[in-house]
Amino acid sequence: MAVSESPLSAIKGSVGSSIPHDSAHLHVSGEASYTDDIAEPRDLLHLAVGMSERAHARIKSIDLQPVRDAAGVVDVIVVDDIPGENNCGPVIHDDPILAPNLVQYVGQAIFAVAAETVDAARKAARLAIIDYEDLDAILDPLDAVEKQSFVLPSETLTRGDSTRALESAANRLQGRVHLGGQDHFYLEGQIAMVLPRDDGDLFIFSSTQHPGELQALIAAATGKQAKDVVVECRRMGGGFGGKESQPALIACIAALMTQRTGRACKLRLDRDDDMKMTGKRHDFVIDYNVGFDSDGHIDAVEFVFASRCGMSADLSGAINDRAMFHCDNAYYLPNLSVVSHRCKTHTVSNTAFRGFGGPQGMFGIECVMDDVARHLGIDALDVRRRNFYGVGERDITPYGQKVKDNIIVELVEQLHASSGYVSRVADIKSFNAESEILKRGIALTPVKFGIAFTATHLNQAGALLHIYTDGTVHLNHGGTEMGQGLFTKVAQVVAEELQIDIDQIKITASDTSKVPNASATAASSGSDLNGKAAQAAARTIKGRLSRFAAEHFGVAEADVVFTRNEVIVGDSSVPFKELVRLAWFARTSLSATGFYKTPDIHYDRETFSGRPFYYYTYGAAVSEVIIDTLTGENRLLRVDILHDCGKSLNPAIDMGQIEGGFIQGAGWLTTEELCWNEKGELMTYAPSTYKIPTSSDVPIDFRVQILESVANREETVFRSKAVGEPPLMLALSVYYALKDAVSSVAGDGQRVSLQAPATPEAVLNAVRALQYPDETQHA
Ligand code: MTE
Ligand code: HPA
Numbered sequence: 100m101a102v103s104e105s106p107l108s109a110i111k112g113s114v115g116s117s118i119p120h121d122s123a124h125l126h127v128s129g130e131a132s133y134t135d136d137i138a139e140p141r142d143l144l145h146l147a148v149g150m151s152e153r154a155h156a157r158i159k160s161i162d163l164q165p166v167r168d169a170a171g172v173v174d175v176i177v178v179d180d181i182p183g184e185n186n187c188g189p190v191i192h193d194d195p196i197l198a199p200n201l202v203q204y205v206g207q208a209i210f211a212v213a214a215e216t217v218d219a220a221r222k223a224a225r226l227a228i229i230d231y232e233d234l235d236a237i238l239d240p241l242d243a244v245e246k247q248s249f250v251l252p253s254e255t256l257t258r259g260d261s262t263r264a265l266e267s268a269a270n271r272l273q274g275r276v277h278l279g280g281q282d283h284f285y286l287e288g289q290i291a292m293v294l295p296r297d298d299g300d301l302f303i304f305s306s307t308q309h310p311g312e313l314q315a316l317i318a319a320a321t322g323k324q325a326k327d328v329v330v331e332c333r334r335m336g337g338g339f340g341g342k343e344s345q346p347a348l349i350a351c352i353a354a355l356m357t358q359r360t361g362r363a364c365k366l367r368l369d370r371d372d373d374m375k376m377t378g379k380r381h382d383f384v385i386d387y388n389v390g391f392d393s394d395g396h397i398d399a400v401e402f403v404f405a406s407r408c409g410m411s412a413d414l415s416g417a418i419n420d421r422a423m424f425h426c427d428n429a430y431y432l433p434n435l436s437v438v439s440h441r442c443k444t445h446t447v448s449n450t451a452f453r454g455f456g457g458p459q460g461m462f463g464i465e466c467v468m469d470d471v472a473r474h475l476g477i478d479a480l481d482v483r484r485r486n487f488y489g490v491g492e493r494d495i496t497p498y499g500q501k502v503k504d505n506i507i508v509e510l511v512e513q514l515h516a517s518s519g520y521v522s523r524v525a526d527i528k529s530f531n532a533e534s535e536i537l538k539r540g541i542a543l544t545p546v547k548f549g550i551a552f553t554a555t556h557l558n559q560a561g562a563l564l565h566i567y568t569d570g571t572v573h574l575n576h577g578g579t580e581m582g583q584g585l586f587t588k589v590a591q592v593v594a595e596e597l598q599i600d601i602d603q604i605k606i607t608a609s610d611t612s613k614v615p616n617a618s619a620t621a622a623s624s625g626s627d628l629n630g631k632a633a634q635a636a637a638r639t640i641k642g643r644l645s646r647f648a649a650e651h652f653g654v655a656e657a658d659v660v661f662t663r664n665e666v667i668v669g670d671s672s673v674p675f676k677e678l679v680r681l682a683w684f685a686r687t688s689l690s691a692t693g694f695y696k697t698p699d700i701h702y703d704r705e706t707f708s709g710r711p712f713y714y715y716t717y718g719a720a721v722s723e724v725i726i727d728t729l730t731g732e733n734r735l736l737r738v739d740i741l742h743d744c745g746k747s748l749n750p751a752i753d754m755g756q757i758e759g760g761f762i763q764g765a766g767w768l769t770t771e772e773l774c775w776n777e778k779g780e781l782m783t784y785a786p787s788t789y790k791i792p793t794s795s796d797v798p799i800d801f802r803v804q805i806l807e808s809v810a811n812r813e814e815t816v817f818r819s820k821a822v823g824e825p826p827l828m829l830a831l832s833v834y835y836a837l838k839d840a841v842s843s844v845a846g847d848g849q850r851v852s853l854q855a856p857a858t859p860e861a862v863l864n865a866v867r868a869l870q871y872p873d874e875t876q877h878a
């Protein structure tokens with residue numbers, strides 16, 4: 100693991116140092132406390148949810164008596180028992196907590212039962228007798244397009260004149276590809292525990308990326324106000340976007356039951372129910388039409404995206420917007436039109452997932468690059484390079500943002516050389532010429548990912564810092580910890596700013612009563628936003644301490660310097676702790692809030708133009724695979740990655756994000772397949788049928804490098820760059836390497852049709868379609 104360490108200073112945990120995650124020792128020993136590990140109150144009730152068995156139906160009647168009569172049951176609630184608003188939808192209020200008389204997906208919550216034990220609750224929840232009247236269900240995005248069934252209006256982004264450019268292009272291709280969704284498969288499932296407090300107030304422990312939104316939705320559902328509800332989360336066992344909006348359903352049900360019974364309530368979904376009841380990455384059907392010259396320069400692209408949003412809007416507006424914003428990936432597309440349909444289907448409402456639509460958009464343009472290359476018989480990397488954004492020219496995105504920080508050309512050149520791409524392509528050609536059954540393939544794909552919430556107002560953050568009289572620090576901010584190392588990074592920023600060892604800083608749980616109105620920890624901007632807010636709070640206190648020291652020691656404020664747990668005042672120095680004690684004695688406030696909002700971003704959603712992103716993060720990956728053309732089985736032989744983290748706040752944590760993101764992306768594109776049957780039931784709702792990558796799927800030869808510290812050109816926190824989501828998209832190289840291997844069974848110029856995920860079955864189908872073009876597709 101080549102990690103360059105360049106700590107700015109000698110305190111423990113300075114910015115840029117590769118210290119471990121603050122909870123690493125607790126993670127590995129099993130001592131880290133997750134929501135389900137919090138000590139349960141004496142009178143805790145356990146909840147279970149009664150779910151719809153139909154995709155789209157009217158509830159004619161419902162008999163809950165058997166549920167109420169079951170052993171251990173204390174209470175049951177249905178929609179009419181909700182005193183406030185029956186909604187857990189984050190943006191548009193179209194997401195019922197408990198179904199009214201209409202159900203819109205298999206797994207939708209109809210009622211909730213509270214019992215003395217988990218088993219009693221879960222057993223009782225199955226006893227309801229529900230009489231449904233089935234309605235026509237739309238189970239497929241293309242069917243939804245045909246029936247004009249949308250959760251939100253379709254959107255269009257255009258640049259230039261794609262119709263004319265397509266007409267006059269030397270070459271044209273059209274295609275359609277189906278791109279699957281993805282379950283988050285966080286190790287810790289959805290969970291909330293609610294405690295009753297004085298006067299009907301509610302205290303919620305939830306595994307959530309967005310405590311503030313839960314607070315608001317619970318207040319609305321219970322008929323309370325934000326001030327009456329507190330939400331806390333110390334850590335999640337993974338979120339990956341699946342806990343940006345989805346925890347609201349679970350927490351609202353638990354809060355409603357606590358409100359009714361006056362007892363503490365916990366709702367923890369078991370894995371099967373979690374997979375059936377909660378939203379996933381949107382699957383897409385992508386249609387494209389591309390015009391290009393004989394060297395592979397793209398003249399025009401037209402995309403139509405149809406995404407499965409499920410039964411409600413959830414975050415689908417912003418997700419599909421981000422897909423549109425990333426359908427250029429790292430390429431300058433002079434003429435472009437993208438139509439984005441946000442399809443309403445009678446399946447679970449899909450949601451945020453690492454990359455937030457970006458991966459789907461980028462998958463589309465990479466398909467185009469690959470098809471163009473194969474059509475022309477040119478190496479796909481050459482086609483990609485020819486279309487890269489330029490520096491100072493060809494640098495405006497379709498939405499009008501200038502790409503000012505483009506480093507994709509150098510980055511790809513560096514990876515091209517270090518990975519030995521040219522000789523490996525030659526090796527693979529000769530291997531494939533001699534090997535009849537096993538075939539190898541390779542692909543290098545780039546990533547350019549826009550950093551900021553596309554909804555400008557969400558790009559804000561707050562922090563709260565206390566210094567106690569012994570010089571130790573209590574740190575809080577609006578971000579949440581889901582394993583990505585945010586809490587560690589923000590503590591590093593504060594340590595650096597105050598010049599004290601990181602072990603003097605207490606990292607504390609996200610808590611709506613400490614920092615209000617925080618955005619979700621999402622869009623990879625957790626450290627950008629909360630790091631800056633915490634830095635601002637530290638600077639405020641440091642300013643007060645400086646002024647105090649200048650006055651107390653009779654020196655100029657400019658001569659007060661914080662360094663290595665000391666404060667230099669003129670010619671002498673005092674320990675930081677001592678200065679704090681003196682300042683307290685002189686009645687100096689040692690507590691401060693900090694606030695940050697991302698500067699210079701703006702964006703007009705009507706015209707899809709502006710500067711939605713503060714900057715871009717770049718990376719590239721080369722994947723090499725081998726496939727068995729008789730079975731479709733395959734292995735990832737070698738992966739080389741070069742990824743940009745700006746000036747990394749913590750290279751070890753960033754390395755973990757790159758490796759983990761890549762593997763998660765590889766799972767999405769190869770083994771993780773979501774299947775619904777004709778009744779709209781999810782068939783792949785457990786690890787027996789839904790296959791996430793395991794340690795044996797890690798590439799045999801995995802070479803990950805962080806790009807040698809290139810300062811972010813924007814003034815981000817210590818010039819770092821966001822790293823949470825972008826590495827997932829490096830895994831596009833795995834899919835295109837598989838496609839490359841498949842293509843070797845036919846000659847140049849042959850179209851390869853490979854569905855995603857490229858499961859062994861899909862690979863085999865693609866191989867057979869090339870080998871036996873006249874046969875109807877092998878099932
Ligand atoms: N890493 C771990 N270990 N667990 C997670 O749940 N979520 C990802 C990414 N990396 C995730 C993760 C997603 S979807 C996002 S948006 C970012 O982390 C959020 O954190 P950040 O903004 O602090 O990077
Ligand atoms: N990214 C991730 N999550 C979000 C966004 C975004 O752009 N907008 C709203 N939630």
Ligand code: MOS
Binds near residue numbers: 454
């Ligand atoms: Mo990440 S999908 O923005 O939570």
